[in-house]
Amino acid sequence: MFRHEMNIFYKIFSGLLLLIYWLFVSKTALKILKKTRYIIFIILWLLFIYMIPILGIVAYFAFSQSYFGKKRTKRARKMYPYINQWITDIKCYPHIFSNNYSDIASPLFKLCENRQGINGIIGNKIQIINNFTDIIQSIIQDIQHANHNIEMIFYIWKPGGRVDEIAKSLIAASQRGIYCRIMLDSVGSISFFRSCWPVIMRQAGIEVVEVLKLSIRSFFFRRIDLRQHRKMILVDNYIAYTGSMNLVDPKLFKHNIGIGQWVDIMVRIEGPISTLMSFVYSCDWEIETGKRILAPSLGNNMVIASCEKELIIQLIGSGLNFPEDMIHQSLLTIIYSARKQLVITTPYFIPSNDIIYAICAAAMRGVNVIIILPLYNDSIFVKWASRVFFSELLEAGVKIYQYEKGFLHTKTIIVDEQLSILGTINIDMRSLWINLEIALVIDNTVFSKQLAKIQQDYISCSQQLDIHLWYKRRWWKYIIEQFFYFFGPLL
Template sequence: MVFSFLSFVHLTLAVAVSLRIFSRRSSRGSALAWLLLVLLVPAVGALAYLLIGERRLGKTWMQRAIALQPQILRWAQRIPATTVVSPGFLDRGAESISRLATGSIGLPLLGGHRLQLLADSASIMRALIADIDAARTSVHMEFYIWSAGGFVDELVAALVRASERGVSCNVLMDSLGSRAFFRSEALAGLRRAGANVVEVLPVNPLRALFVRLDLRDHRKIAVIDRRVAYTGSMNIADPRFFKQDAGVGEWVDAMVRIEGPAAWVLEAVSLSLTALQTGADFAPPPPPELPRTGDSHVQIFPSGPQGATRHIEALLLTAVYAARREIVLTTPYFIPSEPLLTALRSAAIRGVRVILIVPAKVDSLLVRYASNAYIEDLLSVGITILHFGDGLLHTKSMVIDEQITIFGTVNLDLRSFELNFEVSLIAYDQVFAVQTRRLQSEYEARSLPLQLAQWHARPQWRRLLENAVQTMSPLL
């Protein structure tokens, strides 16, 4: 009798969740992974699907997102024509990337920028603090992780000084990524000084009933006086102290400092998330009068879970298929979608040199096993895979033919494609591409290449475990 009842419950849960999955038209890999989990462990699988199976931002957020979209498009159409550049002057591959970016997001190609690549955390923080100390009107920051200690305390002190001299300081922090910081004296000091601190996507047990709690704000944006901006991979955390118990070494990051109209656009992108979180009006201040500071052409490419289309995946696919000679990628987490895996393999087969640089150790055992499952597929077609052994390589970069650079917060995994708010800088600038490629070469020098014969020789149990975890990778 008990067995029959449990079988009935098992069947009921499996059918109920299956019907829900089929009604949502999930990606094939995600749907199959959820079905497998529900069939194998129905109670756990059903509960997991309830909590993280769908991209639920909540009714209020989605209503705001629907109302906000036409406002953002109208704002984008009013970007001063003097800063907008036609993509027609780019070569064919770059033009296709630019047109897809504009068609997907609505943000045009912009000219007149000076780009500076900052390749280590200390130099990044020194430059950012100097710009905050020089701020006259506004400082706007949005980062996934804030972690007190080390040079972060110096940054907080600079923000306090700016607030006290009348500079408008707005700070967005992800609720989960910055959880410990919200209980810190540093945060209290910011608020006492008058800085406006916004907690993005708050985490609490009650919200878990209505929203998916692992939808996170993974962006890294700093904008000073709407003239200077930063974006890239670094959180507001000193790598000498951050996650030192994870056994992966110090995190290795890079950022780009941007002078030009893209700084104002980055602030507007961040203000759109402020509007989603707080319900405030989306009303970016007008752009400042900016002298032409350089010759770089760039596009800002935000992405997030509020839309049904994986725009960032489409951008990366277009870039890979546009490559003629070389693609070099760095990412801490590599769990690609099937289309991206196919694109990289196809590039290598048609003669494009493809180099993937990833850390030898990452701070997630499941991600490590899932990522390893793809290595043989890549090595077998001649793709070079390098394991960076000098810390957790956290820089997210793609350089195409030493001409085009995609640089920002996006990891090469489904979490970045589907679940996180992310932002990327697309730079159509050979000088910046060469600089970024040089940084990638420095990473290569600190890495060891994987060999196909050695990889084949790994224990059978590891191969089985990696393939099993990879089957569930759409859920990671």
């Protein structure tokens, strides 16, 4: 009798568990259908949660949603009036704005103006630096000459080598009364936070913040692979650096994985665009810490740095204080604007369907489309998944070059040697919709030609992918490519 009752209880309990489980699976599936816009992502996630149910559901809630958590979202919403007022104030300086764009740049700058509320900015000096030693020396020199404040934000800070010289310069600056603030991504800069440098810096008066720190709680309340991917250095709200380089010494960083030294570029800027970048930093700081940095002073920093008015710069990015889907829309706009040539340099290439179609359409309408990728990659997932697109690109007439002298980490786009995008944005899902990114849009022939020379140097150190040899690759490589592409929503 007792055994019979236990069997009945077990069946009822098992049935309830099964019912709860399938209700949870159904609720997750409905959430995917409701919140995911791209059909390929819907199919992949539904397959994942039904083929590997428990793991699939956990993966979806951990990796599929780009939310920042309630605390950060609430802080960002409170900042909206503050941001709108700052934009209104900056418009009181009409001499720094221009809407006299080139024909190629006009669609993208109009998009930025309508969505971000600010026209293109003139009166800036900008310098490309593509040598690590020169970058470090320039940064240290600006730190040493700082008068008021220094801010930094990076995805990776890896102690060691010449990077330690920057740390020492910051400490010296703080000790002479300069306000120094550093924000570093928790995952990317894990070796930094495990080193002695955070303690030494804080003791010297530098504010060091670990951004998007991982914890058990964060797993349930925000997307855990959301990363702070911006790379910026700001000095006195007037000098700024951005580009692809993390604070790592390429002679030491990931030296044991056999991909060679990382190849990056940065730009140094003087002028009003630096003040706009400083404001982006202050917003990031408040969202992360809850503390407000006073808005960058407009009066002194709105002085025109150069009489060159043909160099027009705009800022695009992602995050709670940027318009949704801004990066994706900007990339599509710049690709469709191409008339003669489109050159893309990116270390990670897993584009959306919209972007791959736009690139192929450009090539098929006669645009000379060139994509420069690293032959060796630090991510095995990206290395294989990106190859899924090669056949379609080659058939459309796109030229694909694979850089052989190290890991090409530069992220640039040039259209018709007139319009350039340079910053932290990769052509992959993470940059399009997940990570916090920043990039400069530059409408200027002289600058674009300087950048084009660097891209040409990359091409000279690359091998072009031959379509006939590509189709002769082994069958098992095709299977591996498709397998890794299956994880595209996570890349």
